Amino acid sequence: MPATDKQMIIDRTKAFIEQKFRGEGSGHDWWHMYRVWQLAKHIAKSEAGSDLLVVELAALLHDIADWKFTDGDDEAGPREARKWLEDQQVDESVIEKVEYIVRYISFKGGTNTHKMSTLEGKIVQDADRLDAIGAVGIARTFAFGGAFNRAMYDPDQKPQNFESFAEFKASIKTGTTVNHFYEKLLLLKDGMHTKTGKELARHRHEFMKAYLSEFYDEWEGKL
DSSP states (O other): OOHHHHHHHHHHHHHHHHHHHTTOSSSOSHHHHHHHHHHHHHHHTTSTTOOHHHHHHHHHHTTTTOGGGTTTOTTHHHHHHHHHHHHTTOOHHHHHHHHHHHHHOSOOOTTOOOOOOSHHHHHHHHHHHHTTSHHHHHHHHHHHHHHTTOOSOOTTSOOOOOSSHHHHHHHHHHSOHHHHHHHTGGGSGGGOOSHHHHHHHHHHHHHHHHHHHHHHHHHTTOO
């Protein structure tokens, strides 16, 4: 595919996602997609052999229909991504690669044993997980908690170790925002695939730990 055609598809996809998600208030807005897109391109520069068209399209489309907003339908995202790309007359080989990434990118609790098998998938998953941690990740976590009417923190409610994806899904409505750090965010560093992803995750992980320490001290009136 000529470079001009590739850029046209990326530009159309960017405009579509920006229009669809601008102003969304749960932390899964256009700017989340934008940051993942930028992070994915940054990571891809250090990963020889990656298909940048697949990386960019998957990054832009990865949350097109997240299961958390589609009544738990974890096939909604792959389905909507495929429909959009088919409408843009993208090659089937590219559609299949993007669809695969959208299907498997999401964190699904302790029993999610599927491992990304493509380089492009590893790049985009690292970018998405990086945006879930660090300073931006903390802000997104509390925005998400507010959107789902979750308690910010309850010292009597302990974090869970999920045995199934169904349990993880249910926790979205019953858990607390601070518990979400232990149930997901603090687990992401060790799941990074790429050298760049691992390097960036270390700093963001330590920032979250420092934040939680400060949070608990303020909660108990020690600071």
